[in-house]
Amino acid sequence: MSVEWCESAIVLASRPHGESSVVATLLTANYGAHAGLVQAARGRKGGGIQPGNRVIARWRARLPEHLGSYTIEAESNGSAALMDEPLRLLALQSACSLVAVSAPEREPHPGLYEATSALIDTLPGPAWDAAYVAWEVGLLRLLGFGLDLERCAATGVNDMLTYVSPRTGRAISESASEPWRDRLLKLPGFLIGRGTAEPAEVLDGLLLTGHFLERVAFAATHSPLPAARTRFVDSYRRLVSTSAI
Amino acid sequence: MAGVEIEKLVQLLAKLPGLGPRSARRAALTMLKRRDTIMIPLAEAIETAAQAVRNCTICGNLDTEEPCNICREPHRDSQIICVVEEVADLWALERSGAFRGRYHVLGGTLSPFQGVGPQDLSIDALVSRAREAQVTEVILALNATVEGQTTGHFIAEQLIDAEVKVTYLAHGVPMGGELDYLDDGTLTAALKARR
Numbered sequence: 157m158s159v160e161w162c163e164s165a166i167v168l169a170s171r172p173h174g175e176s177s178v179v180a181t182l183l184t185a186n187y188g189a190h191a192g193l194v195q196a197a198r199g200r201k202g203g204g205i206q207p208g209n210r211v212i213a214r215w216r217a218r219l220p221e222h223l224g225s226y227t228i229e230a231e232s233n234g235s236a237a238l239m240d241e242p243l244r245l246l247a248l249q250s251a252c253s254l255v256a257v258s259a260p261e262r263e264p265h266p267g268l269y270e271a272t273s274a275l276i277d278t279l280p281g282p283a284w285d286a287a288y289v290a291w292e293v294g295l296l297r298l299l300g301f302g303l304d305l306e307r308c309a310a311t312g313v314n315d316m317l318t319y320v321s322p323r324t325g326r327a328i329s330e331s332a333s334e335p336w337r338d339r340l341l342k343l344p345g346f347l348i349g350r351g352t353a354e355p356a357e358v359l360d361g362l363l364l365t366g367h368f369l370e371r372v373a374f375a376a377t378h379s380p381l382p383a384a385r386t387r388f389v390d391s392y393r394r395l396v397s398t399s400a401i
Numbered sequence: 402m403a404g405v406e407i408e409k410l411v412q413l414l415a416k417l418p419g420l421g422p423r424s425a426r427r428a429a430l431t432m433l434k435r436r437d438t439i440m441i442p443l444a445e446a447i448e449t450a451a452q453a454v455r456n457c458t459i460c461g462n463l464d465t466e467e468p469c470n471i472c473r474e475p476h477r478d479s480q481i482i483c484v485v486e487e488v489a490d491l492w493a494l495e496r497s498g499a500f501r502g503r504y505h506v507l508g509g510t511l512s513p514f515q516g517v518g519p520q521d522l523s524i525d526a527l528v529s530r531a532r533e534a535q536v537t538e539v540i541l542a543l544n545a546t547v548e549g550q551t552t553g554h555f556i557a558e559q560l561i562d563a564e565v566k567v568t569y570l571a572h573g574v575p576m577g578g579e580l581d582y583l584d585d586g587t588l589t590a591a592l593k594a595r596r
Contacts, residue, residue, distance in 0.1 A: 170514075
């Protein structure tokens with residue numbers, strides 16, 4: 157007797173296994189992040205197993221707890237459109253790394269799958285950077301560390317929310333933030349439907365989500381933020397500072 | 402079944418690319434049958450290579466000479482450096498005979514999942530080479546994978562101050578390839594790079 161399923165998936169990561177195979181980690185709606193062996197996946201035939209690509213994956217194993225093996229059929233090549241776009245490619249790699257490292261394995265995560273799928277569709281288009289920050293806010297919520305950006309934690313009003321408490325993740329209004337402003341994280345307006353996402357604001361958003369990803373989501377496993385995410389933020393910061401976006 | 406020595410030989414051969422335990426056993430048997438013509442010369446060649454072959458301190462290529470033959474060749478174009486991931490890629494480009502410049506072997510690509518960062522690759526040495534007066538172009542001949550291209554973009558960023566032209570290999574339809582069999586990513590790249 158064996159177990160088997162087949163569904164659409166997003167490639168999150170792959171690492172070489174032996175001479176020609178890889179162990180691929182895929183994100184599916186019903187099985188969450190799920191690893192499996194893909195045989196003869198390197199070299200000429202390995203193009204489909206790249207982070208961000210959508211595939212139809214058939215997973216088979218003798219027992220559910222086994223690594224099992226995948227048969228993969230390419231559905232769409234999300235990474236190809238971004239190969240010439242350094243920042244977008246880094247954003248894709250960052251998103252895939254974050255999910256691969258933080259999402260619980262083999263648990264249904266339809267929300268995360270849908271959100272990540274939508275992000276991949278958005279990355280080649282305009283306002284991709286704001287979409288990325290919004291996706292990280294969503295990731296935090298799905299991981300159980302949602303930010304409360306509805307109203308001010310101090311006054312209860314929802315007018316002019318401009319900061320976030322680095323400890324609680326709750327929004328703080330402009331007036332209430334006065335005494336602690338240097339210790340608070342900036343809340344970019346586009347995250348609460350106010351204003352457009354200028355690069356400097358997107359960077360504020362990345363620093364905001366990065367703080368909570370590091371402090372709550374990754375601190376639980378005593379691991380640092382993925383290198384791809386750090387590299388993405390560094391590159392974005394450099395481009396903001398040279399105003400080249 | 403076989404002696405310890407033979408088992409050890411089979412186990413070591415099975416670690417080589419392209420050889421599994423069965424083919425390693427066959428290779429071991431062939432060597433044992435033809436000791437004078439294959440086994441002993443092979444053992445001597447392996448020992449000699451192990452002693453003599455080193456990574457070139459300039460480009461990272463494998464050679465018995467220091468610097469390597471390619472770095473020493475005077476007729477090569479010193480203005481262009483072609484950056485490759487591994488020595489195998491350098492050999493592939495040399496087989497093609499299409500490039501007559503200098504090389505630089507990175508030793509891999511940036512890989513967040515395998516913990517490979519910029520400090521693990523020969524990027525600083527490349528930046529130093531690119532700053533030499535005679536260098537005018539750096540070709541990033543890296544794999545068309547997410548990790549390969551991310552590494553390429555990272556290197557391009559490091560070379561901003563070096564005042565060299567940074568180019569990438571083209572992506573698209575392979576020679577002899579039929580459009581019907583190509584994946585949509587390759588087709589998209591080919592259309593974008595049409596001329």
